[in-house]
Amino acid sequence: MTQHVSPLSAAHQPCPAAWYSAAAAARPFYFDAELAVWVAASAATVAAVLHSPLCGVRPAGQPLPAALQGRALGALFSRLLRQRDGPAHLAGKAALLQALAALSHVELDGAAHSAIAACQPLLRQGSAAAVDAMCLQLPLHLVATLLGMPAQAGAAARAQLGSLLAGLATTASEAQIAAAETALAALLAITRPPPPVATPLWRALAAAWPDAEWRAANLLALLQQTHDASAALLANALYRLAQAPRLRRQLRVAPRGLPAFIAESQRLDAAVQHSWRFVQQDGELCGQPVTAGQRVLVLLAAANLDPACHAEPLAFRLQRGRREHGFGAGAHRCPGSRIALAACHALLQHCLRRRMPWRQLAASQQFHPPANVRWRHFDALEKGDTA
Known part of the structure; x- marks a missing residue:
């Protein structure tokens, strides 16, 4: 029996690319009666929704989830740039983008090499479980290094981020929220004080964000972004590389092809598969009348597989023109894409020169739980051959 695929379940299907591509072509923007949400699936409608002044990242009149009212977790949520719109968001986001753009290649490469060095114990283990852990550790170490945080602070953060994110999820239980508040206290003890050595990135953000x-x-x-989205980017790229022995040999000889490989892997297997927007006022969106309070499910993964955007969208091609949607678009486009891609490039370049459990990684059909993230889960696999 064929399993029913919905816009919300597609992210964790074994091979959802064909479903996404068909949705983008046949139903670019439609109302899903079962889910009671609008769905944007094509490249054009995804871009339109993400840039539309009618849509915001929070429901109108609900800046804070009800379950977080009066909690320390709610205070954190209310300060997050990615959870607000308007002038405060635009000013804070502009400062972040400027600070990240000012990072030199030397700084970024140095942080990436430091992250790889920190992952050496995991790389030497040569197991699928170690690869899973490495996908979490490497991007976190890279960001922590850029912010001047000591290694022990990064290790402490890694132990707490999963609990924090679980408590911030819309489906969080009371127990998960309580655990997240405990994790939050430990994490703010890391990010609140100045680092031992103020890096250029930390100084720029301290000047831009004086509060x-x-x-x-x-x-x-x-730091949160390294846990789900960045770890998923790394894991999915490793999975695709594991499935292509010939391509691995090619990239070992010609590593200049790695940026194109990562981009094509992200296009076919986006780390963040969908996002949400909320209609703030009555109007017209993608040619359809919408009402304040309605929700819009934005299928980033489908936009990447839109035949109108990419010829033969299901084919893996290193050389092709791309219009990438995996990092979002508009005012809330992911600001850390350059850092995430640097982490992925450093990891793949290193792994291509080592013996890795490629056959195990290629067998993975399990995913970590965030509903909107396609994040390969390797550590349940039994030990297999390396090549």
Whole structure:
């Protein structure tokens, strides 16, 4: 029996690309009666929704989830740039983008090499479980290094981020929220004080965000992004590389092809598969009348597979023109895409020169739980051959 695929379940299907591509072509923007949401699936409608002044990242009149009211977790949520619209968001986001753009290649490469060095014990283990752990550790170490945080702070953050994110999920239980508040206290103890050595990135953000609590919350948000989205980017790229022995041999000889490989892997297997927007006022969106309070499910993964955007969208091609949607678009486009891609490039370049459990990684058909993230889960696999 064929399993029913919905816009919400597609992210964790074994091979959802064909479903996404068909949705983008046949139903670019439609109302899903079962889910009671609008769905944007094509490249054009996804871009239109993400840029539309009718849509915001929070429901109108609900800046804070009800379950977080009166909690420390709610105070954190209210300060996060990615959870607000308007002038405060635009000013804070512009400062972040400027600070990240000012990172030199030397700084970024140095942080990436430091992250690879920190992952050496995991790389030497040569197991699928170690690869899973490495996908979490490497991007977190890279961001922590850029912010001047000591290694022990990064290790402490890694132990707490999963609990924090679980408590921030819309489906979080009371127990998960309580655990997240405990994790939050430990994490703010890391991001609130100045680092032992102020790096250029930290100095730029400290100048742009003088309010210590605002700064601590949004520095923590940078660390949060390494847990789900960045780890998923790395894991999915490793999975695709594991399935292509010939391509591995090609990239070992010609590593200049790695940026194109990562981009094509992200296009076919986006780390963040969908996002949400909320209609703020009555109007017309993608040619359809919408009402304030309605929700819009934005299928980033489908936009990447739109035949109108990419010829033969299901084919893996290193050389092709791309219009990438995996990092979002508009005012809330992911600001850390350059850092995430640097982490992925450093990891793949290193793994291509080592013996890795490629056959195990290629067998993975399990995913970590965030509903909107396609994040390969390797550590349940039994030990297999390396090549």
